[in-house]
Amino acid sequence: MVEITFAQLHAWLVTFLWPFMRLSAFFMAAPLLGHTAVPARVKIGLAVLLSAAVAPGLPPLPAAPVWSWAGLGIMVEQTLIGAAMGLALRVMFSAVQAAGEYIGLQMGLAFATFVTPDGVNTVVLSRLLHMITLLMFLAVNGHLIAIDILAGSFRILPIGYVGLAPGGLDMLVRYGGTIFASGLLLALPPVAALLIVNLALGILNRSAPQLTVFSVGFPTSLTLGLFLLLTLMTDFGRFLQQLFGQGLGFLQQLVEALAPL
Known part of the structure; x- marks a missing residue:
């Protein structure tokens, strides 16, 4: 008869539970699988599945009981690491969504909003660019690269031994500015052209009041x-290539920055 001691059962539980906390937090915060439409x-x-795959190659785990304060601290630490990595990926897609918001506002598509599955009113153009970005991310195997970086984070940030460096979290907060910088960079050509058109229509409306904004301005814009947008799509792939390279590179830098010296 096979007998399993409490120490063996606890060791198996620890080997599975702590990696599971980091991986589950990453999937909850990541842009693709973290969507509320995914069950x-x-x-x-x-x-x-990934916890079972990475568990055999983990560094030695700390001898801390799961139900102790030390075990609770380790679980919170792993959750923070996974959530930080997921948010770093979400910034890339938020930049494209911000560009869609800017362009849609100038085109007059801000009226054509609809309720998304996550319960947030979103401009149609922003949603379209977001879906294209998701498909491109899958096409270039970006999700596999992100999972590889996530699996390698257990070597750089061993469970329960290193703690977290505050500089890594500060880097993540500053990286959030990419949403506005990259989003405005993508939307700048259409927004600038549409702004000039709107100014011209405003002058035309003052000189000829019978040409109202609703009859001329909206169709023209x-x-x-x-x-x-057709012109923008010809260079959209190159922009996404640079954005993905920057985002995945930052993800690796974030893992290294979270590790204390």
Whole structure:
């Protein structure tokens, strides 16, 4: 008869539970699997599979009981690491969404909003660019690179031995400025052209009041905006390539920055 001692059962639980906390927090905060449209069972199941895959190669784990204060601190630490890495990836997609908001506002598409599955009113153009970015991220195997960096984080940030450096969290907060910088950089050509058109229509409306904004301005802005979007899409892939490279590179730098000296 096979007998399993409490020490063996506790060692198995620790080997699985602490990596699971980091992986599950990452999937909850990541832009693709963290969406509310993805069932929670899928997120938990994928975290369980990856935890079982990375558990055999983990560095030696601390001898801290799960139900102790030390064990609770380790679980909170792993959750913070996974959430920070997931938020770093989300910044890339938020930059594209911000660009869609800027362009849609100038085109007059801010009226054409709809309720997304996560319960937030979003400009249609912002949602379209976000879906294209997600598909491009999957096409270039960005999700596999992100999972590889996540698995390698257990070597750079061993469980329960290193703690977290405040400089890494500060780097993550400052990286949030990429949402506005990259988003405005992507939206600047269409927004600048549409702004000039709106100024011209405003002058035209003052000189000829019968040409109202609703009869002339909206069709003109929308038609020109669609043409500018077609032009923008010819260079959208190169922009996403630079954005993905910058985001995945920052993800690796974040893991290294969270490790104290």
